[in-house]
Every structure is written in C-alpha cells, then in structure tokens.
Amino acid sequence: MRIGLIGAGAVAPFHITAAAENDGLELTAVCDIDADAAARAASGSGAAVFTDHRRMLTAGVVDAVIVNTPHATHLPIGADAAAAGAHVMVEKPMATTLQDCDRLAELCRQAGVGLTIGHIQHYMPEKVAAQRVLATGELGAVRMIRDNRSTDYRPGSRSEWFFSPEIAGGGALMNIGGHCLDRSLWFGGGRAVEMLATTVHRFGAAVETDGAMLLRLDNGVGVSITVVSDPGTRGDLLTIVCDRGVIEIDPRVGTTVHANGRSRVVHEHHADDIQRAFTAQLADFAAVIAGAEPTVAHAHARHVVELVLTAYRSADEGRALSLLPAGVPA
Structure with a gap:
C-alpha cells in the first residue's frame, strides 16, 4: 500500500x-x-x-x-x-x-x-501496559483518574497556527488536553456526563494557555485533568485509582503498579517508545483498510472533541454542564 x-x-x-x-x-x-x-x-x-x-x-x-x-x-x-x-x-x-x-x-x-x-495514546507502550493490568481485574474497578500535564503555549514556542482559534480550534485543552481526555476516557471505561472547566489566557495568546477539567463518567468514575503552560517543573503523570491499587504512568519513567504496600514496574521507559507507538498506529490503519475495526472508535474521537468544546463553554459560563440528553436524569 x-x-x-x-x-x-x-x-x-x-x-x-x-x-x-x-x-x-x-x-x-x-x-x-x-x-x-x-x-x-x-x-x-x-x-x-x-x-x-x-x-x-x-x-x-x-x-x-x-x-x-x-x-x-x-x-x-x-x-x-x-x-x-x-x-x-x-x-x-x-x-x-x-x-x-x-x-x-x-x-x-x-x-x-x-x-x-x-489518538497516539492508545498505542504508547506505557499506556498499553497499564491497560493490560486493568484488563486482568487484579486491581478491581477504576474509581478515579488524575491526569497532570505540562506544556508550553508561549508565543514563539510553537508554530503560529496553534495560536489561531479558527485554525487550531482552541489552545492547550484542544491540543494537549485532547490527549488527556483520550487516555482518561479509555482507562475510565465510560463516557463523560458532566463537565466543569477552567481556562486561563496568558502571554497575550488568543487561545487558552492553561486549563483544568473535572469530569464525571457515566459509570461513576471521576476524572481530573490539569494542563499548565511553562511551569518550573515539567511533567506528564497519570494516576489511576482502583479498588485494590493504584497505577502510575509517566512516559519518562514507565508504568508502576502499587498495591498492598508493594510496587512493581510493568513497563520501563525505552527510547523507542514513541516510535513503537507510531508504528503500531500505522499498522492499525492498515488493518482497518483490510476490514478490521479501528482501535480508536470514531465515536470516541468525536467525544473527545465534544468534551473540549463543552469545556470551553463551561469555562465561559462559569458552571458545570451536563452532557446527558435532555430529559435524562443526572
């Protein structure tokens, strides 16, 4: 091909x-x-x-x-x-x-x-390792997810189009927050039904440079996502809290499972991790062309966009917003 x-x-x-x-x-x-x-x-x-x-x-x-x-x-x-x-x-x-x-x-x-x-997060080795642990059921149900990311949205730090609301569709939440939403929904195993968001505009940028989102999924899982631009300490740490343990994922370190006072590493960072993800993603594309279902469903990708847009509206209106259809009780 x-x-x-x-x-x-x-x-x-x-x-x-x-x-x-x-x-x-x-x-x-x-x-x-x-x-x-x-x-x-x-x-x-x-x-x-x-x-x-x-x-x-x-x-x-x-x-x-x-x-x-x-x-x-x-x-x-x-x-x-x-x-x-x-x-x-x-x-x-x-x-x-x-x-x-x-x-x-x-x-x-x-x-x-x-x-x-x-949505490259679905192919990153440290995320795949976490999903394998969740699939075994050893830690029980997922109850809460905390996702903290740093980025850099100072003008000049990236191509100019990232700072155009019309071209980029938004700023830090549309870009980096989209990754966080993707992986948090995946690990949380549900769709969001409620959103409360805050956005911050700094550096004279026309798009948000920082933001936070609190979500409630339809299965009761709570998700908190924070994206901070140009902090003193850069980081990318996702924490999954389950009934019987906690999974911590840091792509710079790897994936660690903590349970009953003990920890074990299920994936150690490797320099080729990002490339392995892109290679797997393209293999998935080829499989879809051959008739397979995509790893990332179109409905999931659409929901990520829906949530970013809902976050912008929540921040503008200063209140939590429901994503349930009209007439459906919260």
Missing part, C-alpha cells in the same frame, strides 16, 4: 519511520505547502514531493494518506482524499467541530475508504 504524508510537521519523522517499519507499506509521497520542509521530510525515502495535496491525490502515487496538518484542515483535506478514493488517517483532534467530525466520517463511509483517528 502506497502512503502519502500530508504535512511535514514535528511528528512527520515518526510517521515516515512507521511506514518503513510496517511490511506491505511504502511511503511514496510527502506534501507540505513549504517545499523545503516536504523535501527534508522525504529525503532518503524516494518519496515524491508535492506542495498541493490535490495534485498529489491526482498523480496516482498514493492509496492512502496521513493527514498531519492544522486541525481545521482535517475535514477539507480528508474530504479531498476520500473523493479521490484514498484511505484516510487524520491526526487528533478528529476535527474542530462536531459537524466536521460527522461530515468526515460520512464522506469516508460514502466513498468506501477506511478512516482512523491518530
């Missing part, structure tokens, strides 16, 4: 290596509006270079595409790919509105092409 990468941004090398590491897949094209960036990304791969994704799609050199572009472009580029008969994988978030999420899924369905959403 011939893969075209659209967008030569920060994670492009992971996608390119993933294509090389998966049997039966070949990177045949790289597209970016910056010709130099596209050429650098394609260097040594033999892939053709394009600056217009539509020309790439009509050149007859790809069977599937990875859309690694600014958030608001996921729908239009995905729609162009589907219309050309190319299978589609889009980076998270799925889109910036629920209408765009639904439209992307429908267009791919109508075109008969595969669609996956790149």
